[in-house]
Amino acid sequence: MTESPDEGGRREPPEPAEAPQPPEELEPAGADVESGADQVQQQSGRRTRWSSGVRAGIPTLALLVLLAIASFVPGIGFAAGGATEAAGRDLEAAIGGLQTGAPVLVDIDGDLGTYPEIRYATRAALADLMLRGANVAVVSFSGEGRAIAVAEIARLRGLGVGPDRVLDLGFRSGGEPALVQLASEGIGPDASGSFADDVRKDGLASFRLALVIGGAEIGPRSWVEQIQPRVPKLPIAAITPSFLLPEVLPYRGSGQLVALVGTLPAGLAYGQQVAARGADFGPGRFAERSPSGAAIVFGMLVAIAVLLASSGGSLAGWARAAWKRGRS
Amino acid sequence: MRRSIAAALTALAGLVVLVDLAIANPALGGLAGWLNRLLVLLAAGAGVAGALMLVVRHVGRLARREDQLGSVAVLIGLGLVLLPGLAPGSTGADGPAVRWVVAALLAPLVAAVLALLFPLLLVAASRGLRLRARETAVMLAAAAAVLILLLPVGGQAGAWLASAAAWVRDVPIAAVFRGLLIGVAATGALTAARILLGSDASHD
Numbered sequence: 001m002t003e004s005p006d007e008g009g010r011r012e013p014p015e016p017a018e019a020p021q022p023p024e025e026l027e028p029a030g031a032d033v034e035s036g037a038d039q040v041q042q043q044s045g046r047r048t049r050w051s052s053g054v055r056a057g058i059p060t061l062a063l064l065v066l067l068a069i070a071s072f073v074p075g076i077g078f079a080a081g082g083a084t085e086a087a088g089r090d091l092e093a094a095i096g097g098l099q100t101g102a103p104v105l106v107d108i109d110g111d112l113g114t115y116p117e118i119r120y121a122t123r124a125a126l127a128d129l130m131l132r133g134a135n136v137a138v139v140s141f142s143g144e145g146r147a148i149a150v151a152e153i154a155r156l157r158g159l160g161v162g163p164d165r166v167l168d169l170g171f172r173s174g175g176e177p178a179l180v181q182l183a184s185e186g187i188g189p190d191a192s193g194s195f196a197d198d199v200r201k202d203g204l205a206s207f208r209l210a211l212v213i214g215g216a217e218i219g220p221r222s223w224v225e226q227i228q229p230r231v232p233k234l235p236i237a238a239i240t241p242s243f244l245l246p247e248v249l250p251y252r253g254s255g256q257l258v259a260l261v262g263t264l265p266a267g268l269a270y271g272q273q274v275a276a277r278g279a280d281f282g283p284g285r286f287a288e289r290s291p292s293g294a295a296i297v298f299g300m301l302v303a304i305a306v307l308l309a310s311s312g313g314s315l316a317g318w319a320r321a322a323w324k325r326g327r328s
Numbered sequence: 329m330r331r332s333i334a335a336a337l338t339a340l341a342g343l344v345v346l347v348d349l350a351i352a353n354p355a356l357g358g359l360a361g362w363l364n365r366l367l368v369l370l371a372a373g374a375g376v377a378g379a380l381m382l383v384v385r386h387v388g389r390l391a392r393r394e395d396q397l398g399s400v401a402v403l404i405g406l407g408l409v410l411l412p413g414l415a416p417g418s419t420g421a422d423g424p425a426v427r428w429v430v431a432a433l434l435a436p437l438v439a440a441v442l443a444l445l446f447p448l449l450l451v452a453a454s455r456g457l458r459l460r461a462r463e464t465a466v467m468l469a470a471a472a473a474v475l476i477l478l479l480p481v482g483g484q485a486g487a488w489l490a491s492a493a494a495w496v497r498d499v500p501i502a503a504v505f506r507g508l509l510i511g512v513a514a515t516g517a518l519t520a521a522r523i524l525l526g527s528d529a530s531h532d
């Protein structure tokens with residue numbers, strides 16, 4: 001991030017009187033040695049720039065190659081501890097408690113950037129809902145969430161789910177005010193079909209569960225703040241990326257969320273539970289390839305090494321100086 | 329006078345929505361719903377106006393020959409996302425062309441931008457180490473410690489790491505986060521109160 005000499009030169013005001021001239025015309029006599037030295041300096045500068053570019057590229061390329069190799073290494077995964085398994089069991093219990101044909105509202109508002117972290121758990125939850133015979137209405141309040149929802153609905157339709165089981169409520173613009181509108185006015189007149197007619201009568205109170213696939217814009221917090229006061233009987237479960245955990249964990253602790261899958265290990269544990277009792281075929285079958293544990297662990301180790309290497313020297317020097325000051 | 333009318337309208341709208349939450353009254357509910365619909369329309373209008381302003385700004389930059397590459401990229405990107413959805417016969421966001429643009433272009437681009445977060449953090453850290461070495465080093469060491477706690481290690485050590493990670497997440501990180509949320513809420517309430525009381529100069 002240091003400023004290169006070229007960049008510094010560009011900031012100087014231009015000198016219109018001087019036209020670009022070859023070096024020999026500018027320097028009359030005895031300048032051969034200097035111009036030769038300049039040329040060598042320019043060449044070496046060019047070589048340094050080129051080699052610094054390569055130097056910056058090699059670690060990136062090496063990291064990519066090693067991550068690709070690591071993703072094929074089997075046997076390294078996230079150990080399922082008590083808390084992660086409990087998170088998966090909470091969601092399994094929330095979905096397992098539904099009766100056949102129970103309407104479930106799924107809000108898909110993940111971010112395209114962080115969705116890969118929760119895709120496995122989301123697809124497991126959708127397979128779980130299909131397996132339990134639930135009817136699912138999908139809604140989105142963010143553009144990125146709508147893009148994900150469209151892809152997931154198309155995937156479910158590809159697995160043979162009919163429109164009577166998955167109702168597309170589309171994208172509702174306006175963010176949290178649109179969420180309030182959904183709570184107060186229900187799904188509106190646009191959706192058609194017997195499932196839509198059933199859930200139109202009593203608004204959101206018709207649904208037996210709301211599953212929120214959260215993102216930065218709309219997530220479980222918006223649902224707890226805006227929907228729960230208006231529809232208190234609607235239980236809310238959530239799947240979120242890790243970065244939202246500090247924000248939403250208190251809601252799980254207070255019981256405002258009936259289930260929360262918020263880490264990759266919890267998502268993996270839940271997905272494995274669904275896969276273990278999934279259907280042999282159809283939308284209830286869950287055979288999604290789980291994220292590579294080896295690649296993630298390798299990435300974490302690289303990050304730890306880089307962070308420690310960059311901070312260790314400074315901290316050690318600081319500690320040494322403090323120790324010396326203490327002794328003297 | 330203008331300030332008092334705007335402040336009174338803002339206060340009234342806010343009070344109607346708040347009271348509607350506390351009291352079940354159909355007329356009040358209808359009014360609150362109407363206000364909320366206005367808010368949704370306002371947000372949609374702001375979105376459209378923002379997109380139009382973006383186009384106007386970048387067309388203007390192209391006309392003035394300033395950063396032409398960036399402006400062309402923005403306009404082509406806008407066109408690639410908008411045209412397949414607005415084309416005659418398209419079904420909007422569900423259309424195959426839109427889905428293809430999202431899956432083949434938008435999603436990888438956003439994922440790539442997110443993947444740049446770590447290298448960008450490293451660059452920021454290297455600058456931070458030059459400017460404020462001690463503070464940045466402490467921050468980086470804390471980040472490394474959190475990552476170490478999250479490592480999927482088996483056995484007794486893994487159980488200890490997991491419980492330590494849960495404690496760090498539930499106590500210090502949650503405390504900082506709650507502090508931030510309370511601070512943001514208090515600042516928002518203060519700003520709202522200043523607007524409602526007419527003591528905010530920027531409200532004119």
